Amino acid sequence: MRNSQVAKVKIIGAGLAGSEAACQCARRGVDVELFEMRPVRSTPAHQTADFAELVCSNSLKSDSENTAPWLLKEEMRRAGSLLMEIARECAVPAGHALAVDRVAFAGRVTEAITRDPRISVHREEVTAIDETRDITVIATGPLTSPALTSEIARLSQAGAVPAPNQIPKEIPKPLQAQDPHLYFYDSISPIVEADSIDMSRVYLAARYDKGSADYINCPMTEEEYSRFYDALLAAQSVEERDWEMLNYFEGCLPIEEIARRGRDTLRFGPMKPVGLKDPRTGKMPFAVVQLRQENLRADSYNLVGFQNHLKFGEQARVLRMIPGLENARFLRYGQIHRNTYINAPRLLRETLQLKGHDGVFFAGQICGVEGYVESIATGMLAGLHVAATVCGTALEPAPRASAFGSLTHYVTHADPKNFQPANITFDLLPPLEKPIRDRALRHRAQCALALGQFAQWLEKSGVTQRSLEVRRA
């Protein structure tokens, strides 16, 4: 039965998430009004007026079986994702990765969307949302226009004040005095896999022995520090575009920027050794890098205060100079970039609906995921949930063991105090009931479990059945 109260479904943003969401709605017989502000107004990163433009790399990450990015893509393929289908058609040789010809990819997505009779496209910037009448999917991405950002702040019942220099210049004044629920920058420290840390070179300690010794400390001699410092200053940064010329928030300066302020500044900042006596020598090292446990399973650790703007290859090279990290495997590299996203654990349900406003859904990077594939996946989920809502049914959230379910579980259950967008990694998947030590076997078992539960969910919810029916029609 259709929900006759709903005036229309509006999807704002025809990027990766919005395009997929629109297609999923249309395939289920739901009429969509899709709003895209380009080319009337562009973002600092987009170059074209096409939908689903890939703004940077052309890679949709690994397509090797039993990797986490593969699992997410595989679930999307099994659920009938339009963008995954087009990605396959536009694939270019890229080893184990799925990379696409970006022009062909965006062109075909644009064509498929514009010729869909159920989707009407409006090339205009949306600045207001009627949460009382419409069903709306907000999929405006990390570079959401400032006017809509203010509107999102209103919807999320803005309250506290972000640090003044965290606010990009073009964000309108009213927002500058609001919102603990919205973020404008990502400042991400690198994360390494625990079993790649050489524990013989590090020690556990809490500063001044306050609390339990939960931190892994990587000690440096003066000579090691000196070599590390020189390498850090010489390392290549990611190219800064004008729009990214950040007025960095002092509390999260990139390490290379701190280093540029003087040879010893790091030793008074993130590499401060005071209160961290090495129990093996009884002495305080010259400098220390601290690693903090990232999850309950303790299988990954982040480098505290090591957000940076270096190229990923350079990070790997320089950070492996830290004692104990010589063979570190990086789950995530450090980054700092403009990124508008909501505090999803506070604001969203697992159906990607805004708590308190059932008609408002969020999808893509703005809902707290990171990456092209993750954005498409949440767009797909939002589209499925919207279609179910319009049809007067409810779609169960995707199973926890699946990559879909793990992503939505993360964005809705992470600690809201330190919420940061995440890529899909095995870290987000639930641990197996019977632990498996061997990494490859463990990942294979996690993928098998995920796909098994996902298949049951698809069957039970009729997701694939419905998309196939529409395709036949």
Ligand SMILES: Cc1cc2nc3c(=O)[nH]c(=O)nc-3n(C[C@H](O)[C@H](O)[C@H](O)COP(=O)(O)OP(=O)(O)OC[C@H]3O[C@@H](n4cnc5c(N)ncnc54)[C@H](O)[C@@H]3O)c2cc1C
């Ligand atoms: C500079 C940059 C580089 C990135 N590089 C990568 C990368 O290499 N690999 C990766 O996996 N991820 C990358 N990301 C992260 C992320 O995966 C991409 O931003 C991705 O495109 C997000 O998808 P989305 O659908 O959420 O947003 P987008 O794809 O950005 O789509 C949002 C759409 O909404 C439109 N819009 C915004 N405001 C309004 C409005 N008020 N009214 C109407 N339309 C509006 C925009 O024009 C845009 O078309 C990058 C992000 C940035 C900012």
